[in-house]
Amino acid sequence: MHGLINRAIQSFVCATYGQSCWLYVTEMAELGFSEFEAMLVYDDCMTVQVLDALCADLKRPRAEILEDLGTYLVSHTKMEDLRRLLRFGGVTYVDFLHSLDDLSDRVRLSVSDLCLPALELIEVTPTEYQLYCHPGLPGYPSVMVGILRAMADDYGALAMLSHDGREGEAEVISIVLVESAFAKGRQFDLGARKS
Amino acid sequence: MMDTGDLGTLLETLCPMFLLVNEDGRILRVGPTLQKLRPDQPMVGKDFLEIFELVRPRAVTTLSALMTSTGAKLHLKLHDTPRTALKGLIAPLPQGKGAVINLSFGISILDAVRDYALTSADFSGTDLAIELLYLVEAKSAAMEASRSLNLRLQGAMLAAEEQAFTDMLTGLKNRRAMDMVLGHLISANLPFALMHLDLDFFKSVNDQYGHAAGDHVLQQAARIMVQETRNDDTVARIGGDEFVIIFKGLIDESVLSSIAARMIDRLQKPIVFEKIYCRISASIGTALSTQFSPPKSAEILNAADLALYEAKRKGRSRHCLYSALAGHRQGDAASG
Numbered sequence: 001m002h003g004l005i006n007r008a009i010q011s012f013v014c015a016t017y018g019q020s021c022w023l024y025v026t027e028m029a030e031l032g033f034s035e036f037e038a039m040l041v042y043d044d045c046m047t048v049q050v051l052d053a054l055c056a057d058l059k060r061p062r063a064e065i066l067e068d069l070g071t072y073l074v075s076h077t078k079m080e081d082l083r084r085l086l087r088f089g090g091v092t093y094v095d096f097l098h099s100l101d102d103l104s105d106r107v108r109l110s111v112s113d114l115c116l117p118a119l120e121l122i123e124v125t126p127t128e129y130q131l132y133c134h135p136g137l138p139g140y141p142s143v144m145v146g147i148l149r150a151m152a153d154d155y156g157a158l159a160m161l162s163h164d165g166r167e168g169e170a171e172v173i174s175i176v177l178v179e180s181a182f183a184k185g186r187q188f189d190l191g192a193r194k195s
Numbered sequence: 196m197m198d199t200g201d202l203g204t205l206l207e208t209l210c211p212m213f214l215l216v217n218e219d220g221r222i223l224r225v226g227p228t229l230q231k232l233r234p235d236q237p238m239v240g241k242d243f244l245e246i247f248e249l250v251r252p253r254a255v256t257t258l259s260a261l262m263t264s265t266g267a268k269l270h271l272k273l274h275d276t277p278r279t280a281l282k283g284l285i286a287p288l289p290q291g292k293g294a295v296i297n298l299s300f301g302i303s304i305l306d307a308v309r310d311y312a313l314t315s316a317d318f319s320g321t322d323l324a325i326e327l328l329y330l331v332e333a334k335s336a337a338m339e340a341s342r343s344l345n346l347r348l349q350g351a352m353l354a355a356e357e358q359a360f361t362d363m364l365t366g367l368k369n370r371r372a373m374d375m376v377l378g379h380l381i382s383a384n385l386p387f388a389l390m391h392l393d394l395d396f397f398k399s400v401n402d403q404y405g406h407a408a409g410d411h412v413l414q415q416a417a418r419i420m421v422q423e424t425r426n427d428d429t430v431a432r433i434g435g436d437e438f439v440i441i442f443k444g445l446i447d448e449s450v451l452s453s454i455a456a457r458m459i460d461r462l463q464k465p466i467v468f469e470k471i472y473c474r475i476s477a478s479i480g481t482a483l484s485t486q487f488s489p490p491k492s493a494e495i496l497n498a499a500d501l502a503l504y505e506a507k508r509k510g511r512s513r514h515c516l517y518s519a520l521a522g523h524r525q526g527d528a529a530s531g
Contacts, residue, residue, distance in 0.1 A: 190314055
């Protein structure tokens with residue numbers, strides 16, 4: 001598993017449950033270390049062990065924790081860079097949803113060895129969408145639900161999201177747009193770069 | 196043939212940074228994004244060269260000369276600040292009726308989006324500007340992560356020798372490693388037992404048969420300790436003939452006592468070095484993390500040390516539990 005994914009989990013756990021929780025989880029997962037490097041690649045089983053230990057410690061189902069991880073990736077101030085990259089997807093939430101088809105390619109363009117599963121957006125009606133998450137990364141659909149929910153807030157849209165089971169190999173997330181301009185949303189300034 | 200009005204409307208859709216100029220170089224129409232660069236200064240009606248400075252081609256100084264250089268790449272700059280650099284292409288209209296000049300930011304895009312607060316709506320759908328901006332940010336973030344990894348690796352390399360965790364002679368962990376393991380177990384709130392082991396009569400082996408024999412004895416003793424413990428346990432040499440063994444998750448005193456007895460038994464057997472029979476033994480003191488609340492490294496080490504002292508006082512070659520010490524605080528012991 002790519003270090004960026006492991007690092008995202010680490011950062012989420014430390015920010016949400018504290019450093020001591022993370023140390024305990026890495027100890028339980030028997031990693032032999034407690035800091036993932038973002039730019040190294042780790043054995044897949046390490047990620048699984050960390051998530052298992054985390055679920056056991058928090059006594060919460062994995063899907064729920066992964067959803068929170070997705071929300072964290074967009075909404076936490078430490079993750080502003082990532083939120084910005086996602087906001088490049090479009091001017092409105094619907095634009096953003098359509099840009100998800102290109103997400104895995106965009107990611108590979110930035111970090112060539114980070115392979116995320118393909119996503120495919122189906123427009124059922126202008127207010128109803130289905131996102132097909134193709135296989136390749138267990139738990140990814142749960143993370144996406146969290147990301148989509150937080151991005152709706154970011155755009156100021158009111159959307160209802162649910163994990164809708166499987167369609168063939170793919171897992172389906174349904175998105176119902178109640179109101180596309182529900183709240184003001186957060187600012188996105190194209191030129192706001194770190195100096 | 197389409198008139199300039201229709202042409203202007205068409206161009207506004209396709210290239211938001213166009214200029215339509217007449218044969219004298221006067222601006223007739225301007226694309227919305229280009230006008231956004233000078234919001235207080237309407238470009239229509241002004242002379243092209245009044246607003247833009249022609250950087251290349253150098254030889255050309257008038258617009259009429261420029262109109263003959265169809266297809267040439269133009270390098271321009273705005274006259275007043277911010278002096279944003281622009282790239283352009285000129286296409287003369289038929290019958291010498293002026294020209295269309297299409298501009299773009301080129302590499303100056305990064306500053307331009309900031310200086311002029313441009314949004315994605317300011318770029319045409321086919322323009323790669325947004326993708327470029329996305330890539331710059333994504334690559335910068337990835338580069339930052341790589342750079343911080345490099346810095347840490349460099350720091351780690353410099354500190355590696357100083358921070359080695361292995362005792363070179365025996366291959367066991369050293370004191371620093373032991374401190375780390377202890378800190379780790381305590382912060383993760385995991386129970387453990389700590390044995391302090393001291394080799395008896397080691398000094399006389401060293402004095403009698405020399406350092407080579409002493410080193411060999413230490414290596415053999417280390418091998419025995421590793422064999423008698425689990426992979427998860429930490430065996431560290433913390434001084435000349437002093438060792439600490441940390442048993443992760445094991446706080447059963449009867450199990451610990453039998454491990455200690457087995458180690459003492461094996462360490463008492465003579466160790467052969469170049470036909471010399473070296474005789475040593477060991478004294479061991481054991482304390483449990485659960486005997487302290489909250490557990491602290493120094494306290495647990497001290498407790499094991501007290502137990503070790505007691506074992507020596509009672510005649511060596513034996514194991515003593517901290518919980519069995521008369522002096523240790525009541526209610527601390529897990530032995531009941």
